[in-house]
Amino acid sequence: xxxxxxxxxxxxxxxxxxxxxxxxxxxxxxxxxxxxxxxxxxxxxxxxxxxxxxxxxxxxxxxxxxxxxxxxxxxxxxxxxxxxxxxxxxxxxxxxxxxxxxxxxxxxxxxxxxxxxxxxxxxxxxxxxxxxxxxxxxxxxxxxxxxxxxxxxxxxxxxxxxxxxxxxxxxxxxxxxxxxxxxxxxxxxxxxxxxxxxxxxxxxxxxxxxxxxxxxxxxxxxxxxxxxxxxxxxxxxxxxxxxxxxxxxxxxxxxxxxxxxxxxxxxxxxxxxxxxxxxxxxxxxxxxxxxxxxxxxxxxxxxxxxxxxxxxxxxxxxxxxxxxxxxxxxxxxxxxxxxxxxxxxxxxxxx
Amino acid sequence: xxxxxxxxxxxxxxxxxxxxxxxxxxxxxxxxxxxxxxxxxxxxxxxxxxxxxxxxxxxxxxxxxxxxxxxxxxxxxxxxxxxxxxxxxxxxxxxxxxxxxxxxxxxxxxxxxxxxxxxxxxxxxxxxxxxxxxxxxxxxxxxxxxxxxxxxxxxxxxxxxxxxxxxxxxxxxxxxxxxxxxxxxxxxxxxxxxxxxxxxxxxxxxxxxxxxxxxxxxxxxxxxxxxxxxxxxxxxxxxxxxxxxxxxxxxxxxxxxxxxxxxxxxxxxxxxxxxxxxxxxx
Numbered sequence: 299x300x301x302x303x304x305x306x307x308x309x310x311x312x313x314x315x316x317x318x319x320x321x322x323x324x325x326x327x328x329x330x331x332x333x334x335x336x337x338x339x340x341x342x343x344x345x346x347x348x349x350x351x352x353x354x355x356x357x358x359x360x361x362x363x364x365x366x367x368x369x370x371x372x373x374x375x376x377x378x379x380x381x382x383x384x385x386x387x388x389x390x391x392x393x394x395x396x397x398x399x400x401x402x403x404x405x406x407x408x409x410x411x412x413x414x415x416x417x418x419x420x421x422x423x424x425x426x427x428x429x430x431x432x433x434x435x436x437x438x439x440x441x442x443x444x445x446x447x448x449x450x451x452x453x454x455x456x457x458x459x460x461x462x463x464x465x466x467x468x469x470x471x472x473x474x475x476x477x478x479x480x481x482x483x484x485x486x487x488x489x490x491x492x493x494x495x496x497x498x499x500x501x502x503x504x505x506x507x508x509x510x511x512x513x514x515x516x517x518x519x520x521x522x523x524x525x526x527x528x529x530x531x532x533x534x535x536x537x538x539x540x541x542x543x544x545x546x547x548x549x550x551x552x553x554x555x556x557x558x559x560x561x562x563x564x565x566x567x568x569x570x571x572x573x574x575x576x577x578x579x580x581x582x583x584x585x586x587x588x589x590x591x592x593x594x595x596x597x598x599x600x601x602x603x604x605x606x607x608x609x610x611x612x613x614x615x616x617x618x619x620x621x622x623x624x625x626x627x628x629x630x631x632x633x634x635x636x637x638x639x640x641x642x643x644x645x646x647x648x649x
Numbered sequence: 650x651x652x653x654x655x656x657x658x659x660x661x662x663x664x665x666x667x668x669x670x671x672x673x674x675x676x677x678x679x680x681x682x683x684x685x686x687x688x689x690x691x692x693x694x695x696x697x698x699x700x701x702x703x704x705x706x707x708x709x710x711x712x713x714x715x716x717x718x719x720x721x722x723x724x725x726x727x728x729x730x731x732x733x734x735x736x737x738x739x740x741x742x743x744x745x746x747x748x749x750x751x752x753x754x755x756x757x758x759x760x761x762x763x764x765x766x767x768x769x770x771x772x773x774x775x776x777x778x779x780x781x782x783x784x785x786x787x788x789x790x791x792x793x794x795x796x797x798x799x800x801x802x803x804x805x806x807x808x809x810x811x812x813x814x815x816x817x818x819x820x821x822x823x824x825x826x827x828x829x830x831x832x833x834x835x836x837x838x839x840x841x842x843x844x845x846x847x848x849x850x851x852x853x854x855x856x857x858x859x860x861x862x863x864x865x866x867x868x869x870x871x872x873x874x875x876x877x878x879x880x881x882x883x884x885x886x887x888x889x890x891x892x893x894x895x896x897x898x899x900x901x902x903x904x905x906x907x908x909x910x911x912x913x914x915x916x917x918x919x920x921x922x923x924x925x926x927x928x929x930x931x
Contacts, residue, residue: 363895366895366896366897366898367895367896369898456785458785458786463871463893464892464895464896465700465893465897466896487701488701488702488703488704489702490700490701490702491700492700492893492896493701494697494700494701494704494873495872499786499788499871500884500892502867502871502891502892509771510786513771513775513776516785
């Protein structure tokens, strides 16, 4: 009997420790903002969050746990904002406990990297991409590839497609593009953060895919541009909807966002109609609740959060984005984002 | 009094272990419930893994197959090597400097983190597989199986060595006095005496191969299909969980947890089977 009592005492003690750690909403204390989500914009967030903490004193922490994890964390209300590479569709938004808003932060692209000894400046048409990634052609010296690359001597080599084995916003942007340019892809594979791949081998993360391509002659795959630009890896020029072969660069990526951007900024930028646009790119977003008074959050917390969000879409932060190889937001997107930030409320009042 | 306190502490410690394992099983089961509710028993025998929205469909057979096949390849390669090495260290050259050096190296192999095996496999073993012409890119079931074999050899070896060393000297000396050669002693005394222990060491090694994640993920090719040959790419249960957990939600998350539960059950079955077989031996 006595032993049971002592167990109960220990258990009670353990429980009482776990209880109330979250009383950090004292107004005079320094505010700390926590966020989690997408890994695609991680280099940008790491750099800019650190800079903001240094200049403003607000402690910012970001966990790169993947878009899915970011959405989950916001749903559980354990972060101030989440981050995602694919916007939440209406159905997913309805599953959230309260209304959320999307704030775009920068534009990233997905490049088609390859490893062919002696081959540079590979050009790929939409139908080339479709046939390679669906596995309808399996050799690099296929007639259709020769046709789009008349100046290049393509080797008689097997094509090895390397895709992501983990779920990823990079895969989402890539597959979104593929569904737009290929009817068969749309029917057979579709789009998503992870897919049922018709062919190829999987590798984990951008580093995994890039490493595998570098180590495998005849390999082709897709990689986040921020990663590819920082590495010495060959990537293809891709034919855009205007028929031009475009090399991915910060200019050609931001050209993709020159078109019309809806009020809620929820748009995929793939297959842009702009003549100079690189066709495989997309926004990455931060998501937060429109009504900021939840879970006993203080008004100061909400104010500091808004101040930061205004900063990250502004010039200084956007310049940082370019430093780490993301394209800056176009004027139109910034205007819309500012409008959205203005609509955020605390206890029903605009801030 | 002090005895009572010791008793209480020991009781609490073991009780916590029980609570933790029961809690793990329970949370795995509750997490896996939506997947089994949706797909039923078909989850285990279906090979369809389609995470695309609107067409979601999950089955675990290809991962179960990948896990079992790679582990069997590993144990087949591991068996002769580990057996010979443990006889070498534990009996033939027992107590010599050479045996000590080899024993230390085997223990060192056991201490290498799995990611390092993965890297070595990626940069050394994989090009070798390509050069040998097994397949075009070097990834696959066979590559993963070989790396697993290298990883489990030290486990099997060091446990069987200890067991072999434990065979009583009187028995061996009795055999020698009857005129037996060293080979006769090994065949007629050491192996029969130590077999259940040696067998256990292989079961443990097999169990480790089944749960190994990182090195396998780096080498197996991560394609969610049933491999048609051992040179094909595939995926294992541990590796698909490690790969896809980050972005998973809803039904997919539940399916991954269900795979975790199946892995848990398979490991339990193998350990149970091992115990039964050991009892048979004795």
